[in-house]
Amino acid sequence: MVESRQLKNQLERLVQEISLLYNKIEQLRQENQDLKLALSTTAEHGDLVQAQLYKTAVELKAEVSERQRAEFALKTLVEAIAREKDDLTLIIQTIMEHGDVLDMQWYQKLCEVDLLANSDGLTRIANRRRFDEHLERQWKQMARDRTPLSVVLCDIDFFKQYNDTYGHVAGDDCLKQVAQALNSVLNRPSDLVARYGGEEFAAVLPQTGLAGAIAVAERMQSALAHCQIPHQCSVISPYITLSIGVASTLPSNLRSPTSFVDEADRCLYIAKQRGRNQIVHCEITESDPPI
Amino acid sequence: MEIKTDDYSIWHDPESSTVFFRGFLRLDGMEEYEPVMHLLINALERSANFHLNLRDLEFLNSSGISMLSMFVVKVRERGNVQLTLQGSDKILWQTKSLKNLQRLMPSLTLEFI
Numbered sequence: 317m318v319e320s321r322q323l324k325n326q327l328e329r330l331v332q333e334i335s336l337l338y339n340k341i342e343q344l345r346q347e348n349q350d351l352k353l354a355l356s357t358t359a360e361h362g363d364l365v366q367a368q369l370y371k372t373a374v375e376l377k378a379e380v381s382e383r384q385r386a387e388f389a390l391k392t393l394v395e396a397i398a399r400e401k402d403d404l405t406l407i408i409q410t411i412m413e414h415g416d417v418l419d420m421q422w423y424q425k426l427c428e429v430d431l432l433a434n435s436d437g438l439t440r441i442a443n444r445r446r447f448d449e450h451l452e453r454q455w456k457q458m459a460r461d462r463t464p465l466s467v468v469l470c471d472i473d474f475f476k477q478y479n480d481t482y483g484h485v486a487g488d489d490c491l492k493q494v495a496q497a498l499n500s501v502l503n504r505p506s507d508l509v510a511r512y513g514g515e516e517f518a519a520v521l522p523q524t525g526l527a528g529a530i531a532v533a534e535r536m537q538s539a540l541a542h543c544q545i546p547h548q549c550s551v552i553s554p555y556i557t558l559s560i561g562v563a564s565t566l567p568s569n570l571r572s573p574t575s576f577v578d579e580a581d582r583c584l585y586i587a588k589q590r591g592r593n594q595i596v597h598c599e600i601t602e603s604d605p606p607i
Numbered sequence: 608m609e610i611k612t613d614d615y616s617i618w619h620d621p622e623s624s625t626v627f628f629r630g631f632l633r634l635d636g637m638e639e640y641e642p643v644m645h646l647l648i649n650a651l652e653r654s655a656n657f658h659l660n661l662r663d664l665e666f667l668n669s670s671g672i673s674m675l676s677m678f679v680v681k682v683r684e685r686g687n688v689q690l691t692l693q694g695s696d697k698i699l700w701q702t703k704s705l706k707n708l709q710r711l712m713p714s715l716t717l718e719f720i
Contacts, residue, residue: 403711407676410707414672417703421666424699 436511438488439495447510447518451573454506454522459567466529466564468519469580470498470536473557473592475515477549490545490556491515497539501532518577526564526599533560533595552593559587562597570602608646615664617643624654625693628664632671640674647678657688661705662695662720672704676711683712691716 434446442450451467458465472478472494479487491511498509498517512518519536521529537558545556561584565576579600587596609618615630626647634640651657659675661667667675682690692708694701696719709715 403680406707406711407673407680410676410704410711411669411673413707414667414700414704415669417700418666418668421699 436495439492439511441495441499442508442510444510444512447508447512447520450508450510451520451577454520455567455573455576458522459569462566463523464525464564465567465576466521466524466526466532466562467577467580468521468529468533468536469512469561469577469584470517470519470533470558471560471584471588472515473552473559474547474550478547478556481547481549493543493545494540494556494558497543498536501535501539518580524564526562526597529562529564530595530597533562533597536560537593537595552591557593559584559592560595561585561587562595563600564597565600566602568602571600576600608649610642610646617646619646619650621650623658624650624656625658625660626650627660628667630664631666632664633666633668634670636670637674640670644674644678648681651682651685651688655688656691657682658691658693660693661701662693662698664701665698667700667704676708679708679711679715683714689714689716691718693718693720695720
C-alpha cells in the first residue's frame, strides 16, 4: 500500500516534471523560432543596408566622376578665358600703341607738309608765305602792345651778273650762303628771316625800333662780308654785297603790313639808286599817310 | 581675290601664298573690315605657309590693326599654319605694331626691309 502510494507520488512527480519539460521545450522552441526570425530579419536588413550602400557608392562614384569631368571642363574653360583675356589685353595694348604711333606718324607728316608749305625749298629758311603770315601776326600783336616793329629788306647786288658769270648752280649756292648768313644774325624766337623773292630776303623784327633794326641790318652786311663770296663782275666789291631797306613803325590799324613793307621796299630802291651796298632807312609815324 | 579702291588695294597671289596690302587703309569700324577678313580667311585655306606683305601699306587705322590682331589669333588657333608678316622699317607704324602681333603668336615670323 505504502509502495503503491509512493509509486503514485513518484508518478505524479514525474508527470509534473514531464509537464515542466514540455513547457520548457515549448519555450525553447519558441525562443528558437524567435531567434531564427531575428536572424532572418538581421540578415535581410544587412542585405538591404549593403545594397543601399552599394547603390550609394555607385552613385557617389558617378557623381565624383561627373564632378571631375565638370572640373576638367571648368579648368579648360578658365584656361580658354584666361587665354582670351591675355589675347584681348595684348590686342588692346596693340591698338593703343598703334594709335600712338599713328598720331606720331600723322604729326611727322604734318611737320613735313608744314615745312614744305612754309619754307623755301632751296635755302631752307622761311618762304614768302611764312613771312607774310608772321608779319601779319606780329603787326597785330605789336599794335595791341603799342610796341615798334621793323622790317629789313635785302637784295643781293648784281645777282643777275653773278648768275651769268658763275652759272645758276653757283647762283643757287650763293643764295644758300646768303640765307644762312642772314639767318645767323637773328637770335630771338620772334625774329624771322625769309626768302622774299628771287634774290631778295626779308626779316621781320618785332619789338624793335629803327636803331635796333639798323643794327641788325649792319650785322647782316658784316655776316655776309665775312663769307667773302667772290663776285668778279660786281662794280662795287670783289665780294657779294647787299643793298638794304629798313622800315620801322608803331603798328596800328590805320596802316596795313603790306603798305609798311612797301616803305621798306622804297628804301631798298633808294639804296640801289644810291650805288648799292648800303642801308637806307625810314621811320613811319601815324601821321604819315599810308601808301 | 582682290579689293581695290582709290585709297588702297588688297590682293591674293596664290602662287606665293601671299596677300599684298598697299596704300592707305582706314575703314570705319570692324564691320567695314569684314570683307578684308573674309579675303584673308579664304586665302588662308589654301596654304600651310602664309604671308602678309604690308610693305606698301603706308597707313592702317586702329580698326585695321584690330582686324589684323584677330586674324593672327585665328591663325594661331589653327596651329598648322606658319605665318610671316613682311613689313617696311621705313613705315613707323609697322616698326612698332607688327612686333606686338608677334606677341599674340610667338611662332609668327617678321621680315623687315
